[in-house]
Amino acid sequence: MRTGARIHDDFAACARACWPRLLVTARLLTEDLPEAEELARRTLVRVYARWRRVPRNDVDFHVRRHLVRSRLRRPWPLVGRAARQRAVLVLRYGEGLPDAQIGQLLGISKGAVRHVARRGTKAAGGDEQRLREAYAAVAGDVVPGPLPLDAVIARGRARRRRRAAVTAGACAVVLVAGGSLAVGRVAGSGHGESSGTAGSRVVGSVRIVAPGERVQAAPGVEMWLTADGSHWSTPQQADRFRGLDAYSRHEPGVSLQAEPVEGRYFLSGLYYGVTGDPGRVELSTGHRQVAAKVLTLAGSPGWGVWYATTSLSAQDTKALIVEGMEKTRGGEGVRVYDAAGAVVARLRSGGWSA
Structure with missing residues (x-):
């Protein structure tokens, strides 16, 4: 089957399965059925525009996140208190989600979820059971209409084309060369490479996470791991995905x-x-060393993601982005160390790939 047809059929099956639940949640969030239907349609349009990058074992989270964030629209601190409270209460008492997952959906901490939930529950009368019953009654009255699949896909394609054009233009302006640096490998010598002098070592942090656990890596950047790869989203390239299948395990x-x-x-x-x-x-750029943070999946050692946010000097930017790693000097690049301080993997072949 052609790729386009496969994507169409894959999304269509998901959209049909999600539509009734999506309308219910949208109705709880908006308190207005026509507005809820438009919110649900807009959500599926956004999901379709990113469908190629949505991991198939994480679809429900992506759909629900787009729904909630489409409703709130603006960054969290700027959203009205009533809308924030209702979103938390709906997800907690209407959807039955744990506070940690609500925080991941909204991009806030679990403590912030609890704080907003306490205030919202108090404002609603302080009776959690009554809230659950009220939400259940509203959900029971929702009768889903037909899914406007053709319109959703048409709007999703148009949105994807606009995003692709914007991304291409932004990459051409902001980055001299875009993409990922090619993979470097360590020869199978059986012994790690020395990490250099003790004074030059920079200690980062290693965090073990559960599958799908969201980590706020930088402003507007989330990272998480699943059994088949790593995922993250940024303001420029939402729901970007890098899978292990691209590399040798x-x-x-x-x-x-x-x-x-x-x-x-x-x-x-x-x-x-x-x-x-x-x-x-x-x-290491040759001018400075940057300690990265590491995420590794519980029960799945041997692979993971690293990340760091830093300013770069003109020399660092030239070495890392313009010239590529093959033109940096011997000790520069990315290095992965074991607990004993030996290098077990490093990036030492350069060049940008599309």
């Missing part, structure tokens, strides 16, 4: 990409093919 390696985020660079990549969890990941 058996030969040690690490990748690097750089994206502008709020006047700085968000540096990130995959490491893979190593034994156990890393001790740390460092990026």
Whole structure:
């Protein structure tokens, strides 16, 4: 089957399955059926525009996140208190979601969810059970109309084309060369490479996460891991995905990409093919060292993602983005260290790939 037809059929099946539940949640959020139907349609349009990058084992989260954020629209601090409270109450008492997942959907902490929920519950009379019953009654009265699938797909395609044009223009202006630095590998010597002098070591952090657990990596940037790859979203390239299938799972390696985020660079990549969890990941430009944070999946050692947000000097930017790693000097690049301080994977072949 042609790729376009497969994408169409894949999305159509998902949209039909999501539509009734989507309308119910939209109705709870908006308190108005026509507005709820428009919100549900707009949500599916946004999902279709990003469908190629939506991991199929994480569709429900993506759909629900687009629904809630489409409703709130503006950044969290600017959203009205009533809308914030209602979103939290609907997700908590209408959808039955745990506070941690609500926080991931809204991009806030679990503590903030609890705070808003307490205030919202108090404002609604303080009776949680009554809220659950009220939401259930509203949900029971919703009779889903037919899904306007053709209109959704048409609008989704148009939105995807606009996003592609904007992204291409932004990349051409902001980055001298766009894409990801090619993967470097460590020769299978059986022994790690020395990490240099003790005084030059920069200690980062390693965090073990559950599948799908969202981590706020930078302003507007979320990262998470699933069993088949790593995912993240940024303001420039929403729901961007890098899967392990692009790389060998058996030969040690690490990748690097750089994206502008709020006047700085968000540096990130995959490491893979190593034994156990890393001790740390460092990026060196020759002029400075940057300690990266590391996310690794619980029960799945040997691969994960690293990231760091930093400003770059003109020399650093030239070395990392313009020239590529093949033109940097011997100790520069990205290195993955084990707990003993030996290099187990490094990026040392350069060049930008599309």
